Amino acid sequence: MSIQKTIDRARLGEKLPEMPWYVQQFIDYKLPDLSPSTLLEYVRDYESFFNWIRAEGLSAAPALKDVTLEELESLRMENITAYRLYLTTRTEGTNSRTTVTRKLSALRSMFHYLSQIAEDEHFYPLLKRNVMAKIEIKRTNKPKDTAAKLKGKILEEEELTSFIDYIREGYAADVANNKQALYAHAKNKERDACIASLILNSGLRVSEVINLNMNDLDLGNKLLHVMRKGNNDETFKTPVYYRDQARLNLERYLALRDTEYAAPKREKALFLAVPNGQKEGKRMTKRAIQAMIIKYAKRFGKPYLTVHKLRHSFATDYYLQNDIYKTKEQLGHASTETTEIYAHLTDKTMSEAIERRGNEE
Incomplete structure (x- = not known):
C-alpha cells in the first residue's frame, strides 16, 4: 500500500x-x-x-x-x-x-x-x-477549457531539458550571494534534477514519485513499477517506461543516494531527504517536492510552473509523437476523455511551430 x-x-x-x-x-x-x-x-x-x-x-x-x-x-x-x-x-x-x-x-x-x-x-x-x-x-472542466488554462504555462520543446539543466547548474549562479542556498543546492542538485527529469520523461504524478521504492526501478529496461492512482489492488504495480534522459539522471542520483543522504538499510524509498536535526535520510514528502519545483520555477522565470504542470509538459510533448491511446496508458488516465486535453494543447503547439517555421523561411 x-x-x-x-x-x-x-x-x-x-x-x-x-x-x-x-x-x-x-x-x-x-x-x-x-x-x-x-x-x-x-x-x-x-x-x-x-x-x-x-x-x-x-x-x-x-x-x-x-x-x-x-x-x-x-x-x-x-x-x-x-x-x-x-x-x-x-x-x-x-x-x-x-x-x-x-x-x-x-x-x-x-x-x-x-x-x-x-x-x-x-x-x-x-x-x-x-x-x-x-x-x-x-x-x-471540459478538456478544451483545461487546455486553454494551461496555455503558456507548461514547458515546451527545448524548455524541458533546459529546466533540468537549470536545476543542476543554472540555479547556483542565481543564488551566488546566498551561502545557505548555495550549500543546499550543492547537496541536493542531483536529486532535484533527477526528480524533475523523471516527471518530464515519464509523466508520473507527484504521489507516484514519492511512493517509488528502490526495487521499483529497472534501469536496464528504463522501467518503473508504479502504484497507480485509482488502482485498489495493493499487490499490483503498473510498469511505466521513461525516456533515456531520465536514466542518465537516475544513475547520477543513485551514485550518491546512500552516502549523501545517509540512507539506512531499512529505508526502501528511492528519493530521500534528511530532516533538520536528524542524521538519517527519510522518504521525501509530497509537500517537499512541490516546494522544490516551485523554488526552481520562480528563478527559471516560470513562476506558474508546478509539479503537475511538469506532468502536463511531458504529456503534451509525448502526444506529439504518439496517439491518444498510448498517451492515456502512459499517464495512467481512467479514460481518453481526460487525455483529450493534450489534443487541444498540441493543436496550438503545432500551429505555433508552423508559424515559427514560416517566419524563419
Whole structure:
C-alpha cells in the first residue's frame, strides 16, 4: 500500500465513528471500489454538510452522528440551493466551482445509495425521498477549457531539458550571494534534477514519485513499477517506461543516494531527504517536492510552473509523437476523455511551430 493510502486509511478510521451509522454503511459499500483518499474526501464533505444543516436548524442533532434519515428526507430543493450558495459565497474558505461540484456529487452518491440500494429489515429503501435526485450537476472542466488554462504555462520543446539543466547548474549562479542556498543546492542538485527529469520523461504524478521504492526501478529496461492512482489492488504495480534522459539522471542520483543522504538499510524509498536535526535520510514528502519545483520555477522565470504542470509538459510533448491511446496508458488516465486535453494543447503547439517555421523561411 502507498504511504499516502496508509495515512488516509488511518484518518478515515478516525473520522468514521463521528458519522451517522448510514454514512459508515455507505463507506463500507464503496470501500472495494474507491481509494481511502477519495473516501476520506467524501467523509469530509458529509461533515461539512451535516454541520451546515445543524447550524441552519434543519437538524436537531446534538452531534454529527445523530443526524437522522428522517431529517434528510425532509430537506427541500431550497435547502440544497442555499447550501450551494453557502459553499460559493461564505467569507472564509470559499470553494471553487469544481470543489462545489465535487461536494454535491459526493452527497448525490450517498443519497442515491440510501434511496436505491440500501434496504431496511423490511426490504424498503433506507431513504424514502431523495432530494439530491433533483439536483443537476454540470461538468465544470471540459478538456478544451483545461487546455486553454494551461496555455503558456507548461514547458515546451527545448524548455524541458533546459529546466533540468537549470536545476543542476543554472540555479547556483542565481543564488551566488546566498551561502545557505548555495550549500543546499550543492547537496541536493542531483536529486532535484533527477526528480524533475523523471516527471518530464515519464509523466508520473507527484504521489507516484514519492511512493517509488528502490526495487521499483529497472534501469536496464528504463522501467518503473508504479502504484497507480485509482488502482485498489495493493499487490499490483503498473510498469511505466521513461525516456533515456531520465536514466542518465537516475544513475547520477543513485551514485550518491546512500552516502549523501545517509540512507539506512531499512529505508526502501528511492528519493530521500534528511530532516533538520536528524542524521538519517527519510522518504521525501509530497509537500517537499512541490516546494522544490516551485523554488526552481520562480528563478527559471516560470513562476506558474508546478509539479503537475511538469506532468502536463511531458504529456503534451509525448502526444506529439504518439496517439491518444498510448498517451492515456502512459499517464495512467481512467479514460481518453481526460487525455483529450493534450489534443487541444498540441493543436496550438503545432500551429505555433508552423508559424515559427514560416517566419524563419
